[in-house]
Amino acid sequence: GENVGLHLPTLSVQEGDNSIINCAYSNSASDYFIWYKQESGKGPQFIIDIRSNMDKRQGQRVTVLLNKTVKHLSLQIAATQPGDSAVYFCAELSGSARQLTFGSGTQLTVLP
Amino acid sequence: GAVVSQHPSWVICKSGTSVKIECRSLDFQATTMFWYRQFPKQSLMLMATSNEGSKATYEQGVEKDKFLINHASLTLSTLTVTSAHPEDSSFYICSAPDIRSETQYFGPGTRLLVL
Numbered sequence: 001g002e003n004v005g006l007h008l009p010t011l012s013v014q015e016g017d018n019s020i021i022n023c024a025y026s027n028s029a030s031d032y033f034i035w036y037k038q039e040s041g042k043g044p045q046f047i048i049d050i051r052s053n054m055d056k057r058q059g060q061r062v063t064v065l066l067n068k069t070v071k072h073l074s075l076q077i078a079a080t081q082p083g084d085s086a087v088y089f090c091a092e093l094s095g096s097a098r099q100l101t102f103g104s105g106t107q108l109t110v111l112p
Numbered sequence: 113g114a115v116v117s118q119h120p121s122w123v124i125c126k127s128g129t130s131v132k133i134e135c136r137s138l139d140f141q142a143t144t145m146f147w148y149r150q151f152p153k154q155s156l157m158l159m160a161t162s163n164e165g166s167k168a169t170y171e172q173g174v175e176k177d178k179f180l181i182n183h184a185s186l187t188l189s190t191l192t193v194t195s196a197h198p199e200d201s202s203f204y205i206c207s208a209p210d211i212r213s214e215t216q217y218f219g220p221g222t223r224l225l226v227l
């Protein structure tokens with residue numbers, strides 16, 4: 001479904017702390033999930049992905065967890081840095097057209 | 113990762129004029145590209161799917177005669193906003209999937225301001 005809102009959820013963390021950003025997805029048939037980072041005025045940047053046959057995937061400083069039972073996705077960022085400040089979107093892929101459906105996004109602010 | 117470019121990065125135009133936005137995949141071929149629109153503080157909304165060699169498919173509520181899409185080659189899709197009005201002012205972003213992994217890579221976006 002559509003995600004329309006005037007205010008993004010926000011998360012503020014201290015520099016060096018770990019961040020956890022959560023996302024509830026809508027389609028139980030989705031089989032591929034991606035986390036994107038979007039800085040102001042720029043296009044979304046790929047961070048990490050996970051397929052539905054996995055429940056955890058790790059990258060450099062980032063980990064994605066997938067819980068299909070409750071249709072929940074999370075992004076963990078270790079040792080958060082000022083450059084991590086951005087809006088983070090989860091996206092799910094489904095259907096034969098392979099279209100992405102985006103979540104509403106979370107604004108992450110890293111405090112010095 | 114794969115690189116997708118957009119041109120122009122921003123455009124200001126008068127109401128009633130048409131604006132063309134280009135989306136290119138620079139180091140891979142894309143039979144499909146996607147066009148999104150994003151309003152401030154909101155998520156990306158899919159407008160249409162651009163298909164090389166065939167007509168684009170539009171999402172519900174998106175006027176196909178207003179937003180013309182042409183997928184001229186395996187590396188280029190264009191979106192033309194016809195007779196633009198102030199309510200068309202938005203951030204337009206394209207994406208192209210890497211067929212090897214299904215990951216969609218996004219362009220840098222085009223900021224459109226209609227006066």
